[in-house]
Amino acid sequence: MTVIEIRIELKKGVADPEGKNTWKTLESLGFEGIRGVRSVKLFEVDLDMPADRAVAAGEEMCRKLLANPVVQSYKVAVR
Amino acid sequence: MTVIEIRIELKKGVADPEGKNTWKTLESLGFEGIRGVRSVKLFEVDLDMPADRAVAAGEEMCRKLLANPVVQSYKVAVR
Numbered sequence: 001m002t003v004i005e006i007r008i009e010l011k012k013g014v015a016d017p018e019g020k021n022t023w024k025t026l027e028s029l030g031f032e033g034i035r036g037v038r039s040v041k042l043f044e045v046d047l048d049m050p051a052d053r054a055v056a057a058g059e060e061m062c063r064k065l066l067a068n069p070v071v072q073s074y075k076v077a078v079r
Numbered sequence: 080m081t082v083i084e085i086r087i088e089l090k091k092g093v094a095d096p097e098g099k100n101t102w103k104t105l106e107s108l109g110f111e112g113i114r115g116v117r118s119v120k121l122f123e124v125d126l127d128m129p130a131d132r133a134v135a136a137g138e139e140m141c142r143k144l145l146a147n148p149v150v151q152s153y154k155v156a157v158r
Contacts, residue, residue, distance in 0.1 A: 007121070033126050034124060037122060037125075043117065044115075057110060061110060065101075
């Protein structure tokens with residue numbers, strides 16, 4: 001069994017309203033020194049196959065379903 | 080500048096409809112060998128402070144805003 005981690009984040013320059021709103025709210029709660037907040041989506045997937053095939057499958061999952069290549073980039077790693 | 084990573088996941092036994100739906104959809108697309116899919120929320124926060132204070136601040140952010148302690152657990156790490 002291989003556990004992979006699929007990390008999907010917004011490409012540089014793409015608006016991140018969730019990150020922005022979180023940043024604002026944290027500041028309104030009194031947190032200081034914040035210079036940026038970025039939201040990232042992560043999936044952990046358990047796969048019944050060896051690590052190399054699992055990573056390849058994770059990348060195909062991103063291409064076929066999980067990531068929007070116009071605004072998002074992804075990374076797949078074995079946990 | 081310290082970049083921290085705040086990882087918020089559902090506690091064991093808590094329903095994860097996003098993970099379940101992703102799992103089902105991946106299978107309907109023909110992916111085989113999937114034994115589990117878990118959704119995780121991640122925030123990357125840039126903080127103008129040293130690493131030890133940044134991690135403590137990240138944990139306080141979870142307690143005050145980002146995590147729901149009833150159903151979620153969190154981990155804060157320096158990137």
